Amino acid sequence: MICEHTEEVRFPITIKVDGQPRAFVYASELTEFMPRILSTDTIARLIAVDESELVYTPDGVQVLGGVIVFNLICLDPACENTQFLITEING
Numbered sequence: 001m002i003c004e005h006t007e008e009v010r011f012p013i014t015i016k017v018d019g020q021p022r023a024f025v026y027a028s029e030l031t032e033f034m035p036r037i038l039s040t041d042t043i044a045r046l047i048a049v050d051e052s053e054l055v056y057t058p059d060g061v062q063v064l065g066g067v068i069v070f071n072l073i074c075l076d077p078a079c080e081n082t083q084f085l086i087t088e089i090n091g
Contacts, residue, residue, distance in 0.1 A: 010073050010085040037091040042067060059087075066090055 012025045017036050022029045038046075045064060055062040060071030063082075069088035077079040 008086055009089075010071075010087050013087070013089065015089045016091070037089060038067070039091070042091060 009024075009027065009029055009030060011027070012023050012029070014021050014023045015030075015033075015037055016022070017033050022033070023035070042064070046068060049063055053063075055065070060069040062069050066088070068086055068089055069090075070084045071087045073083050073085045073087070075083055
């Protein structure tokens with residue numbers, strides 16, 4: 001379940017919670033608020049997404065029409081170490 005994988009999110013991240021933007025700096029905060037961001041149904045749909053359903057855009061890889069957006073992030077100044085991380089959550 002996505003709540004257990006908040007280490008795959010690029011922090012800080014701003015996500016709407018109850019219609020209001022909220023900045024998350026720590027994974028533990030995001031885990032706590034995840035049920036208010038994504039419904040159980042949406043999480044189940046995310047888990048069931050097939051690779052063929054991903055949409056590649058200049059802003060990243062969209063899942064379920066942009067509910068989740070991943071992008072390749074540089075983890076060091078030379079960009080030698082990179083990782084795909086969640087950059088947007090649009091519940």
